[in-house]
Amino acid sequence: MKRNAAYDLNALRREFPILDREVYGHPLVYLDSAASAQKPRVVIEAQREYEAHFHSNIHRGVHTLATQATEAYEGVRSKLTEHINAARREEIIFTSGTTDSINLVAGTWGRANLNSGDVVALTRLEHHSNIVPWQILAKEKGFDIVVIEIDEDGSLCEESLKAALSRSPKLLCVSHVSNTLGTVNDVTRITAQAHEVGAVVLVDGAQAVPHKKIDVRDIGCDFYAASGHKMYGPSGVGFLYGKAELLEEMPPWKGGGEMIQTVSFEEETTFNVPPYKFEAGTPHLSGVIGLGAALDWINSVGLDKIAEHEEALIKYASERLSEIEGMRLIGTSKDKASVVSFLVDGTHPSDIGTILDQLGVAVRTGHHCTEPIMNKLGIPGTVRASFAAYSTFEEVDALVAGVERAVKMLR
């Protein structure tokens, strides 16, 4: 059922310049926000404004521009601390994105703590970026990776979770929301269960941050990773939340400027305190500023209202798509966010995507960087439509009409 958003959707759409675009003569129907969300004007402007009037390298400068740039950059750290309810601003490390954040944990905490004989638990739902860094490290260190399997509907298999926990993993990695199936994992409960057996917990929040209010202290996880560009912010910037006590113990990862205390050829080089210890080199300054603007924008609309609208869209899309003969929705767990993945009997996802593109409808097709899910379900990939605050019911109608047309041509 179509239901009006709790905000003025038309006015909100006008804040996104790109939504005016046409593709092959059709108005753009952008249903690929899970890959990357579009940016509102305030984010684009904040970055431009920073580059035009405030840019300078941050920290250590004595001049006015350096001070202003530093204040703006550190201001976003404070904003983010509040946004995800971290205890201290030192617990927020700016990275280039979720992938970088996870690699940071693997490269420091992982390298220092995981050894031969240890077990790391990953779920079948993980994005490649929460699998491959652990596989690379496992090859070097010789620890075991145990997979927490999924049920037919794409939710985590409780028995498999129990079995994995019974092996006393040192680390458990779980996505908050699956980028392929939309499954929302109960990360608060899973974290508590994992902590009972002494595991450190890393949550991949890339797909959750644009759709849900995140409270890292309520979740209780040790690490939480996310990207700016999934939450209406710039690409090339993201963050890692880490509990202070863990960050303090962790050795540095990338070496360079800013992350040091003293550097010497004669004596041992010493390192800065977190978060600076993990922020070597000049960061993506305008990206961080843009991320701050994105947080403000999200909060001005209200994450609850956005989530409510997206939930209605997912429900409507699932119902409408199911009317198509041979439709197979992939991922039907009770709690879902962000995406609707599907296959239509007798057609290949890439063919459907090609036809939809001709109609101006942008979806993603393929394995969505989650090949283990595809292998498990025995499918070549899916067509994935994903939603954001600016998505409309009319766009869902355009998707359904496009799929119907494609199926007619392809069968």
Next chain:
Amino acid sequence: MSATIDSRQNQIIEEFEMFPDWMEKYEHIIELGKELNLIDESKKIDDNLIKGCQSRVWLSAEMSPEGNVVFEADSDAIITKGLVALMIRVLSDATPKEIAESNLHFLEEIGLNAHLSPTRSNGLLSMVKQMKMYGLAFSVR
């Protein structure tokens, strides 16, 4: 440039002039995909697999007694398969030298060049490279 390969390309360009509308164009490609003879199952092996990100393409090549390279191919996606059928029509049953030196311009002229762009991960670009490699390999034998 080979006269054979060029005249085959011109034939396809002429054929597609009948379909100014994108939908008819794609319908024709889908038809071609459906008509393409399936590759022998024994040749659908990993060695013959050209893995694109999205759809899979299998390609095998053999020398005919006349000294021409004969290609067989298949794909699990029908639009890709139709495009593969066009590639085979142009390049199969030509001499190794003709294949290696061919200049493929027909996709651009029928307005489907996007499918050959490196950003399109449908395996088609890799397939064309592989076909030319076969041409090169057979020509030095």
